[in-house]
Amino acid sequence: MSATELAIGGMTCASCAARVERKLNRLEGVRATVNLATETAWVSYPESLGVADLIEAVERAGYTAGLPVPARAGAADTTAPDGEAPDGEAGDGEAKDRAPADSAPADTAAGALRWRLAVCLALAIPVTVFAMGASFPGWEWVCLGLATPVATWGAWPFHRAAAVTARHGALTMDTLVSVGVAVAYLWSLYALATGSGHAYLEVASGVTALILLGRYLEARARRRAGGALRALLSLGAKDAAVLRDGREVRMPAHRLAVGDEFVVRPGETIAADGVVVSGASAVDTSMLTGEPVPAEVGPADAVTGGCVNVGGRLVVRATRVGADTQLAQMARLVAQAQAGKAPVQRLADRVCAVFVPVVLLLAAATLLAWLAAGQRPAVAVAAAVAVLIIACPCAMGLATPTALLVGTGRGAQLGILIKGPEVLESTRSVDTVVLDKTGTVTTGRMVLADVVADGADLGELLRRAGAVEDASEHPIGAAIAAGVRERLGGSAELPAVSGFASTRGLGVQGVVEGRDVALGRAGWLARAHGMKIPADLAGAAAEAETAGRTVVFAGWDGRARGLFAVADTVKPTSAKAVATLAGLGLRPVLLTGDNERAARAVAAAVGIGDVIAGVLPEGKADVVRRLQGAGRVVAMVGDGVNDAAALAQADLGLAMGTGADAAIEASDLTCVRGDLLAVPDAIALSRRTLTTIRQNLCWAFGYNALAIPLAAFGLLNPMIAAGAMAFSSVFVVTNSLRLRRFSGMATRRAPRW
Numbered sequence: 176m177s178a179t180e181l182a183i184g185g186m187t188c189a190s191c192a193a194r195v196e197r198k199l200n201r202l203e204g205v206r207a208t209v210n211l212a213t214e215t216a217w218v219s220y221p222e223s224l225g226v227a228d229l230i231e232a233v234e235r236a237g238y239t240a241g242l243p244v245p246a247r248a249g250a251a252d253t254t255a256p257d258g259e260a261p262d263g264e265a266g267d268g269e270a271k272d273r274a275p276a277d278s279a280p281a282d283t284a285a286g287a288l289r290w291r292l293a294v295c296l297a298l299a300i301p302v303t304v305f306a307m308g309a310s311f312p313g314w315e316w317v318c319l320g321l322a323t324p325v326a327t328w329g330a331w332p333f334h335r336a337a338a339v340t341a342r343h344g345a346l347t348m349d350t351l352v353s354v355g356v357a358v359a360y361l362w363s364l365y366a367l368a369t370g371s372g373h374a375y376l377e378v379a380s381g382v383t384a385l386i387l388l389g390r391y392l393e394a395r396a397r398r399r400a401g402g403a404l405r406a407l408l409s410l411g412a413k414d415a416a417v418l419r420d421g422r423e424v425r426m427p428a429h430r431l432a433v434g435d436e437f438v439v440r441p442g443e444t445i446a447a448d449g450v451v452v453s454g455a456s457a458v459d460t461s462m463l464t465g466e467p468v469p470a471e472v473g474p475a476d477a478v479t480g481g482c483v484n485v486g487g488r489l490v491v492r493a494t495r496v497g498a499d500t501q502l503a504q505m506a507r508l509v510a511q512a513q514a515g516k517a518p519v520q521r522l523a524d525r526v527c528a529v530f531v532p533v534v535l536l537l538a539a540a541t542l543l544a545w546l547a548a549g550q551r552p553a554v555a556v557a558a559a560v561a562v563l564i565i566a567c568p569c570a571m572g573l574a575t576p577t578a579l580l581v582g583t584g585r586g587a588q589l590g591i592l593i594k595g596p597e598v599l600e601s602t603r604s605v606d607t608v609v610l611d612k613t614g615t616v617t618t619g620r621m622v623l624a625d626v627v628a629d630g631a632d633l634g635e636l637l638r639r640a641g642a643v644e645d646a647s648e649h650p651i652g653a654a655i656a657a658g659v660r661e662r663l664g665g666s667a668e669l670p671a672v673s674g675f676a677s678t679r680g681l682g683v684q685g686v687v688e689g690r691d692v693a694l695g696r697a698g699w700l701a702r703a704h705g706m707k708i709p710a711d712l713a714g715a716a717a718e719a720e721t722a723g724r725t726v727v728f729a730g731w732d733g734r735a736r737g738l739f740a741v742a743d744t745v746k747p748t749s750a751k752a753v754a755t756l757a758g759l760g761l762r763p764v765l766l767t768g769d770n771e772r773a774a775r776a777v778a779a780a781v782g783i784g785d786v787i788a789g790v791l792p793e794g795k796a797d798v799v800r801r802l803q804g805a806g807r808v809v810a811m812v813g814d815g816v817n818d819a820a821a822l823a824q825a826d827l828g829l830a831m832g833t834g835a836d837a838a839i840e841a842s843d844l845t846c847v848r849g850d851l852l853a854v855p856d857a858i859a860l861s862r863r864t865l866t867t868i869r870q871n872l873c874w875a876f877g878y879n880a881l882a883i884p885l886a887a888f889g890l891l892n893p894m895i896a897a898g899a900m901a902f903s904s905v906f907v908v909t910n911s912l913r914l915r916r917f918s919g920m921a922t923r924r925a926p927r928w
Contacts, residue, residue, distance in 0.1 A: 176204075179226055181216040183209065184239035187336055188348035189572020190531050191238065194340075198236040199229060211569075212576035215243070237343035288394065292387040295329040298322070299380035303894070306377035315367055318376045325380040326360040329387065346531040348569060354535070355563035356383055359893065362556050373553040375560070375893070382564055382897035389901025393569075393908055410481040411502055415446035418490070431496045439489045447480045448495035456486030505847070509587045526571060526876075534566040534883070541887045557893055561886035565896035566879060569904040574871030577911040582864030585917050590847035591857045598843040599868070601827040602861035604808045608756055608854070609787075609799060609821070611813035612767035612777055613650070615831055616753075616851060617743040619814070621650050623658020624724055624742040627715045631736035637662055639692045640729040640739065642669040643685040647677060651725060655694075655739050678703070680768055680791040682727075690731040694739070697728055706730045712738055723776030725769050750781045752851035757782075759855055759862075761810070766790060766798060766821075795821035812854055829854055860917055867914055871907045878903050 186192055192211040199207035204221035218229055226242065233240035302318045302325075327334075330353065337353035340346065356379050363374035415431055416423040416438040423438055428446040431437065436452055439445050445458070457469035460482050469485050472478055478491055481502040497503065538559045545555035575596070583593050593599075613619050628636045641659030644652040660667060675685040682695015684704075693704045697716070700706040708716075708728065712735055716726045719740040727739045753763050764785040765778045774788035787798055795813075799821050802809050811818070811825035822828030822842045830842035831849050844861070846853035882899060885891050891899075 176219050176221060178219045180243055181240045182243045183214050183216050186211055186214055188569045190347045192572055194236055194345050195233055195238055198232050202232055210576045211572045212580050237339045288391050292391050295325045295384040295387055298325050299384040302380045303377045322376040322380040325383050326356055330356045330383040350531055351534055351563045351566055352386055355560045359560050378893040381894045385897040385901045389905055393904045412444040412446035431493050433493055433496055435493045436490055439484045439491055441484055441486060443484055445478050445480050445482050447493040448500045449478055449491040449493045451476045452490040452492050454487055454489040456484050456489050459483040459485050505587060509583050538562040558889045561891050561893045561896040562883060564893055565882045565886045565900050570875035570907045573904055573907045574875050575868050577908050578864055578867040578871060581911045581914040585914050586860050590853060592845040594843050599861050599865040602858050603865055605810045605827050607802055607807040608761045608810040609764045609766050611818050612765055614814040615812055616749045616781060617745050621654030621741045621743050623654050625740040628737040629709050629712045636737040638670060639687045640694055642672045642687045643683055643692050643694055645669055646672050646675040647683050651741050654741050692731045694727050694729040700728055705733050706735050708735045720770050720772030723773050725773050745777060745780050746851055748850050748852045752855055753781045753783055755855040759858060796824040799824045863917055867911055871910055
C-alpha cells in the first residue's frame with residue numbers, strides 16, 4: 176500500500192466532502208478520508224492503482240484534484256528543483272515529502288471573493304432599503320436593475336457549482352443556495368411583469384450578499400485555524416553554508432545530504448538534524464519543545480533542524496535530511512492527524528450524505544402545503560426559499576475538522592503531537608496513568624553514587640566490575656563504567672573482557688583477569704552463579720535502596736565481592752505533573768524494574784501512592800493488561816524501547832519525545848519535550864479538543880433541527896434565514912479558534928511560530 180495527500184478543489188460543503196470520499200472509497204483497495212476544512216484528501220491505495228487513477232475518480236465526481244504544492248521550507252521541503260524526488264526518496268506516488276498546499280492560491284481566491292462580496296453588498300444594500308419602505312415611483316424597476324447582477328454574476332459561483340455537481344448526479348449546499356436565489360429572482364420577475372404579488376428582489380440580492388459574506392469570514396477563520404501547520408513548515412532553513420574542501424559553499428537546504436558538514440552562525444537556523452562537529456553555543460529549541468531556555472551544545476551533541484543558533488559558531492554534520500528530519504516528521508504527523516476523522520464525526524457524515532435531497536423535498540413540501548392552505552403564492556414562495564436558504568450542512572462538515580486543525584496545531588506549538596482524532600476519545604475515558612520511572616519521572620541520567628567492597632580490594636573490584644560493565648549498553652552499566660574510570664583516574668585502562676553476555680533486566684557477566692565476573696540483581700546472582708550475599712553487603716544495599724538508589728552486586732568465585740549504588744535524580748517538574756494528573760481524575764501508578772525500596776523512595780518524592788516494582792521489560796505489557804482486566808482504562812507513559820509493547824497495549828500510549836523511536840512509534844501521543852508536565856498538558860488539550868468538537872456538532876445539529884421547522888412554518892424571513900445560515904459556519908470555526916488560547920501547565924515563552 177502507498178499513501179498520498181491530494182488537494183481537492185471545488186468543495187463548498189460537507190455534502191461535497193462526503194461525495195468525494197465515497198467516490199474514492201469505491202475504488203478497490205482504497206481507503207480515503209476527505210477533510211473539508213483543509214480541502215485535502217488523505218488516501219491509501221494498492222500498487223495496482225496510481226495517483227492519476229485517484230485524481231480521475233475525483234474529477235468524475237465533479238471536483239478537481241492534484242498533488243499539493245510542496246512547501247519551500249528547508250527541512251520540510253524535499254522536492255528537487257527539477258521536480259523529481261531526491262535519491263532514496265519517494266516519488267509522486269507517496270506523500271511523505273509533500274506538504275499541505277501552498278497559501279498563494281488560497282490568497283488569490285480570497286481576493287476574488289472579497290471583490291465579489293464588495294460589489295454585491297454595494298448593490299444589495301439599496302435594494303433592501305427600498306424594499307423596507309424608502310421607495311419612489313418606479314423603484315421596483317431600479318431594484319431589478321441592481322439585483323440582477325447580484326443574482327446572476329454575484330451568485331455565479333453557486334450556480335456554476337450546482338450545475339457541475341448536478342451533471343454528476345449530486346446535490347450540494349450550492350444547489351440549495353442556487354435554487355433559492357433563482358426561485359426568488361424568477362418569482363420577482365413574474366410578479367413585476369404581471370403586477371401580481373410581492374417581489375422578492377431583496378431576498379435574491381440580500382441572500383447572495385450575506386452568504387458571500389459568510390463564505391469570506393469562514394475562509395479567513397479557516398485560514399487562521401491552519402496557521403500553526405503553515406508556520407511550522409516555514410521554520411526550516413532556506414539554505415546552508417556547506418563545507419567543501421575547507422571552503423563554505425552556500426546551497427539550498429533541500430540539497431543537503433547525510434554526512435555533509437555545514438556552518439551555522441549566530442542567529443541562523445540549523446538546516447538539518449545533525450551532530451555538532453566543532454564549536455560551542457546555545458540553541459533555541461522552543462519551536463520543538465516550547466521551552467524558553469536555550470540548550471547548551473558542544474562537540475558530539477545532537478541538534479535539530481529548524482532550531483536557531485543563538486550563541487557561537489557551530490559546524491554540524493547532517494544525520495537526517497529532508498523528509499527524515501524531526502521538523503518534517505512533526506509536520507507530517509500533524510497533517511495526518513488533521514486529515515483524520517473522530518468517531519463522533521461519522522454520524523455527521525451520514526447525515527450530510529442525504530441532507531441536501533431531504534431539504535429540497537422539505538422545501539417542495541413547504542411550498543405545496545402553504546398553497547394547499549390557501550395562502551398567496553408569494554407567501555408560499557417566501558417560506559420555501561427560507562427553508563432552502565437556512566439549511567446548512569457546512570456547519571456539520573466543519574465541526575470536527577476545524578477543531579482538529581486548531582487543536583493539533585496548538586499541540587504541536589506546545590511540543591505535543593496527537594497521532595489521530597480517535598485518540599481524543601481515549602483521553603476522555605482514561606482513569607489510570609502508568610508512569611515508567613527511569614527517563615519519565617526521573618532524568619534517566621544515572622551516576623555512580625557509592626561503591627562498597629567486601630572480601631576484595633577496592634581497586635580490584637573497580638577494575639573487574641568496570642571492565643564487564645564497559646561492554647554493556649545499559650544506562651546503569653554505562654554509569655558504573657564511567658564512575659569506575661573517574662575513581663581510577665581518567666587515563667586508567669580497564670582490563671580486557673571476554674565471553675561477555677547480558678541477561679536482559681537481570682545482569683551481565685564476562686571473564687576478566689581469568690575470573691568469571693558477574694554483576695546484577697541478588698536473586699539472579701544466587702540462581703545463575705550460586706553467589707551468596709554477605710550480611711554486611713546486604714545491610715549496605717538496604718540503606719542505599721532506602722535512599723532511592725539502585726543497587727548492583729558484583730562478584731566472582733561464588734561470592735559477592737561488593738556493590739555499586741547508582742542514583743537517578745527526579746525531574747524537578749515531576750511532582751507538579753503527578754499532582755496535575757490527579758487533578759484531572761487520573762490515578763498515577765509508578766512502574767519500574769527497579770527494587771521496591773528505590774521505587775518507593777521515588778514515588779514518595781513525587782506523590783505517587785501505587786508502586787509496581789521489580790518488573791522485567793517484557794512484563795510491563797502484562798502489568799497494563801492486568802490493570803485493564805481489573806476494569807481500569809489505562810494510559811501508559813514511557814520513553815524506552817522496552818516500553819513499546821506496554822505503550823501499544825495501553826488504551827492510551829504517551830511517549831516522551833526524548834526517548835526511543837520504537838516507543839514514539841507505538842504511542843498515541845508524543846510529548847516532544849522531556850518534561851513530565853507535557854503529559855497532563857497533552858491529556859487536557861485532547862479533552863478540550865474533543866469538547867470543542869462536541870460543542871460544534873451540538874450547535875450544527877441543533878441549529879438545523881430548530882431553524883428548518885421555523886422556516887417551513889413561515890416564521891423566518893428569507894433574509895434572516897440567509898444571515899443565520901451564513902453565520903452558523905462562522906460560529907463553528909470561531910468556536911474552534913478558541914483552542915489557540917490553550918496554555919499548558921508549565922510557564923513557557925510563546926513559540927516562534
